Amino acid sequence: MDVMGIAIKVALLTAYAVIGTCVGLLFMGIGRKIIARVHNRVGPPFYQNFIDVAKLLSKKTNISHGWIFDLALLFSISGILLTLLFLPIGGVQLLSMEGDAFLVLYLLAIPALGFALGAGASGNPNAGVGVMRALVMMLSYELPFIITLIALMIYYDTTSLATIVRMQSINGVKSWAITMPPFMLAAFAADMALQGMLMEQPFDIPVAPHEIASGPMVEFGGKYLGSLMLYKAIALVAETTLFVDLFLGGGVVAHGNFAFVINFIVWLALIFLLFILSILIAASFPRFRIEQAFGFYWKYEAIIAAISLIWVYILVIK
Amino acid sequence: MLDIIFAELIIAAIITFFVGKKIASIIAGFISILPLFALIDWANNFGFKTISFGIERQMNISVAGITLHLGITPLSWFFALMILPLFPLIMLYSYSFFKENDGFYPFMLFAFASTFGILLSKDMLSLFLFWEIMSWSSFLLVYRSRDKEAIISYLIFSVFSAFAILFGLMILWHENFSLLLSDIGRINGIYGFIAIASLIIGFSVKSVLMPLHAWAPFVYSKSDEPFVAFLSGGLSKLGYYGMFLFLFTLNGVKILQNYTPNVAWNYLLAVVGSLSAFVATMLAIMQDDLRKLLAYSSIGQLGYIAIGFGIGTPLAITGALFQAFNHAFFKAVLFLAAGAVAYRTGKWKISELGGLAYRMPLTFLAALFAIFALAAIPITSGFAAKWLLYEAAIQQKYVFIAPLMLIAGVGAFLYSFRILYGVFLGENRYPDVKEAPKSMIAAMFILMLPLIIFVVFPGYMLDLMKPALSNSGIESIAHTKFAIETSLAKYNSMAVLITLIAAMVPAFIIYKARKHRITSFEDNYLAGEPYEFHNPSMHAAHNFYKPLKGVVLPYFEPGATYYFEKIYKGIGILSNGIRRIYTGFVQDYAIYVVIFLLAVMGWLIWM
Amino acid sequence: MGLYIGDKMMKYEEWSKLAIKVSKASLWMLHFCTGCGAIEMPPVMTSRYDMERFGIAPMATPRQADVLLITGYLTVKTLRRVIQVYEQMQSPKYVIAFGSCTINGGMYWDSYNTIKHLEKYIPVDVYITGCMPRPEGIINAFIKLMELIDEGKARGWEKYQKYYDKYKENQRRVFNFEIEGENEEY
């Protein structure tokens, strides 16, 4: 690759990192507004989350519990940006040819582990319990998610997200995975797993304020909390994008010279719909206890996912 | 010169019986470096340019009319590369670990010599002979724990393993009347099938494959840490060395398939491996004893290697060997770090430790990095190995194995964090603890080096195993220095690392933009309560995964330990019977076993 | 106590204009009901009055919060917790005090267990008078606080740093108060 090519690539990646952050924060703000409407309220302005992050990052005092605590900040933002850039976004491949879905799955663990380290380093039992719950929650939702992922992988005979997106975008909407009956089941299971990934009700017990005073974040403030909010914003985009890439063809509907604009808009609309669906579910359910959530995922969701996997397997070996 | 190395090892072993701890460890350390020179020398034979010391490749020893054929093969060279470097570092570590010389060094050197011997064996007799010496010397090292459960379980399983191997070897020998390993490819039919199956079962005891793992939690949790690091990092690989040798290099897979063409025996191995990985991971999550946790973690991680061998495609075998290499190092580091923690605090229970990260930062760093490798975080080489295995499973559409492997991978996060939080983070319970001694730190950090090198250059790893694979007729997979490419996808470690470093920049800007101050542990959120009013204990490490325990454990624990308890009880009744006639001491059983084995060997030779 | 380590003094002007603008538009208050004024907090936060309109949200722990609401009278026991929480908060931090009882004790002027003047122990930026203050009053106080932040007058946290020793002395006096020879009385 020549110098110019590298420069363009770097610029593109930077642009998408910025877009991902802004879109995440914007969505969170709009989400707050929509939830407020559900609550019969006016709600904050849609740009409220930008203000919140800016305020947190400009706090004068920032209290740390030592260098391991700081790892949380460093790993969370970098890890989630890394994950975002390994996903195809709206048909733009970014770095997704250099890795695959397994890599993305493991990259998502870097910020989580970073935050877990920071939370653990604060020494607060609330944080310890919160991280424990978050990890158990991760174990819970990963099983249905992994099974659906494997169903997709053996169907398309690839593990690369870019290839999955490409194969789903051959005929536009008609070739999206979700149009096939087995993948409808899989998409349902994966959407529930997404609810757990986004830590919304009924799966928000890791950060339940009434029980463990917001769990892992209990000692985070100032720039540390600000970085957590940025992480949440980018994670929101990354996780919904992962779902869109897997089931909704990455939002790719058009091919051609300026198709990327249309694809970008479709991608944005799709992840927005997913996010709205998630927060509306959150607004109408209480939270599960952690072992109930585990049972939910490993009993019901995993069975749904397994049915879709077996279905796909039969289709494939035929 | 090879004979000199062997002789020196034996002599050193005898000398260390009589000298003090310091001298013994220095002798043992330097002597155990010698075989590494041989490894470097032999690398020239496999397409690498290194220094030559003029060490011969082959050596035949004739004893009482029997010739032992020794020599290096590409496969044994690769396995030696992952097992032998552990020794000098373990010796370095044990320099400060032991208070006095009480029999660790001689047995360890014997174990080392016999490990070296096993890897060099080219005929069945020497393989079995060295295998027995290895089992015997490691048994004596286990015996040092003075723990009845550990000793008896190790004894039972070692004897079982030895008999299974002996049985397999005898059938092979009976079938083609040649002791040379290279001759066994000729046999077929039921005998070949039984021989290979029995050998695999025999080796899978050492490689702690479920359900033959039951000894490991006892032995790992009671023996000396340096030895356990070798046991988990090194000896378990010998089992897989044997498996690889008989399955792939000596065409065991074909022998199995010729006899029963319709049954995929290798799939069975993969299923056993994946169940082993999954169940052991779930059990590891529940452990409170640090060593037991690591023991179950070893069982789980070694299960991946069995999966790779079971799937049997080039991709899978490459992944398995990569995983074996990684595991040797990161598990050794973890056991050594656990030993360092126990050396300073005297505690093994995770719930009794806590807050050591700021007291023992270097130990923490070593453990953290090893844990990253264990959990296959993409900034360590652990990821590449697991990635290859996942790809292999998807490539073959093994829809039962793949989810189990992946969920076991997620489970690894859970117990990794258990170690990190329970031991190193959280409430600082040991304010007066000092950093581990320098020799321990040095050993751990040197062991970390390969993990760092092979994350940046995973391609080098594939180059290293290329001779071993091509010698067994397995093609090597496409790769460059940084990237591995399969038919399904591509993994570029450099892209990940560079992007991570680049993504660190905004994080670092945010980090540096505002100053922070470090506060004390006491200044913590206690719902508004002042700390000094209650001086609360704040380490939430006991029963950490209790919610999971209630849901998961009922399904796993009985299956995992129930049958072993049956065996244990049966042996207890049996030994009670024997006790009436004999002395009833464990040493005696050991001696009987050794005498019996020698008698069998004598019979073999006589035949 | 003694956990608070004074920050290096920082002039208000060093704080950029933007930081002031954003910090007044996103005031996160601490979830701490110190007294009966807290009964009016739920209405203010929920659908009738909806304080989130102004970017005000309740937070679970002091590290995350900017505004400490003293919702009513403080007993000595609560004061100790309030100070603990106040010192754990990260500056810039503001205090809004509710009701007459934080100003001069109100109807508890002769109670042996309530401190009378909150200002003697921690600096207060905005007072709300009345018992109980109405939700509109609370919202008004927040808007007043925003104005003060904008004008650079909400400097309670700087005052606390500057007169740290004096505040500590007052707090020590109220916590460790002893009357000579009184123990023998009973």
Next chain:
Amino acid sequence: MKEYELFIGPQHPGITGNMMYHLWVDGDTVTKAECNVGCLHRGFERLMESRLWMQNIPLVCRICVPEPDVNEAAYSMAVEQLMDWEIPERAKYIRTIVLELARIAAYLMAIGSYAGSIGIYTIPQWSLGDRDYILDIFEQLTGARIYHIYIWPGGVRWDMPAGLPKLIEKTLSYIEKRLELYDDVLFENRIFFDRAIGVGKIPCDKAIEWGVSGPNLRACGYGYDVRKLEPYAAYDEIDFDIVSYPDLGKFDTHEAGDVYTRMLIRRLEIEQSIAIIRQALKKMPEGEHILKHPNWLRWKVPAGYAFARVESSKGEFGYFVVSDGELKPVRVHVRGPSYTHGINVAERLLKGANIADVSQILFSLDICPPDIER
């Protein structure tokens, strides 16, 4: 050390006011709980001894903040007992209406904060917003939202304005409509069943001995209600049911004394209160609203011991008033329902509970710390 210590309160979202629970937790199971109160102790009983009989009215309503009217009523009733006063009929009805409105407001708050504790934040937003409409009625009737100082010894302070019954009726039918919405979102929610059934069970045979009262006692299967046992105000002339386990109306019956039953009892009692208010509005006679009162500054109450009890939304409120015939009371002692619920009952219920359930158990007991500490 197997256990770690966790503090719920005073500065914690999962606590029902300014109090604290010190928990010893193993894994996620509470092995020991210790209640630590006193953050709200203002020494009311001491202050009341140094104030005139009438001056105490503004003080007593501060004893229970979410539902202050029961305090005024109980204090007034105790004083009336000492004075041997029979209050006018109209005052009785107005008192009934005020007390029941306050009960609905308190129940709405209890349901809202309970729903918050299990993570469904829509319900608190709705129910606390609806509660405000009741506070509007209070504002029209008494001039204040929270502390009304309306029920006086001898009657009520002012007569009810002419248009108020219409407003009350409007508000009640609005709340009735809203209750169905709450049912859909909370009380018939599958996850609510999963979370609440069988959690935090008060052993029914111990309930009376432990001093449990109010809705919590009725959830254990005892249909005891002070409004029926010792009718005060106009309750003896009004026809209403006492909701108690196992008769939960349209809802399924599960275990006695658990969080689920306790919350449903509260939910169903709102309907009863609405019915009571409607009847009282219909039956309310014309006439005086307060007895001719003496000069408050020189008012002496005859010597004696009096005890008055009322049924609050939290349980049995009792006022023990001792007079020696002087200008000021000798002793006013308040029996708050949370005194037993918050300390004795909660400490026992929390032992063995999951930390995820701690806050929902506390909220379902409806503990109000000011009446513990006074």
Next chain:
Amino acid sequence: MKSIELIGKGKEMHGRAYIEVMPDELENAIKKLKENGFNHFVMLSCIDWLEEEKFELVYHLWSYEVKEHVMLSVRMNRNNASMPSMSHLFPQIETYEREIHEMYGIEFDGNNRLTPFLLENWHHAPPMRKDFDSEKFVGKLYESIPFIEEDENEGI
């Protein structure tokens, strides 16, 4: 009234039974009432009769069956006041005794949880005693603490 019949003494006062018992009769009286349906312990109050140099403890019991409220009154000397604890009869008495111990300084033998309850770090006279002057205390403590004036000249 049933309770008066049960104990054999006492009088009616504003619809409540008021029974004075001696300290040594108290336990049996409560037991007897508890066995006969007075199973709801309402509360335990204390009254400080300063002129008479007496403390009066009033045990309130209630029967759901006969709908009757009984006050069992016990008097004791004000100096070194102490009483046997009744917390084994009704568990919540423990809490009332803790409060009365703190507020009046009465010792309850057999109650081993007489730890600080409402007050913290309190080493003055028990505040509910009539001879404790709350107003004077306030003057001595809270009013004596100075305001912290900002120094106008320095600025911040």
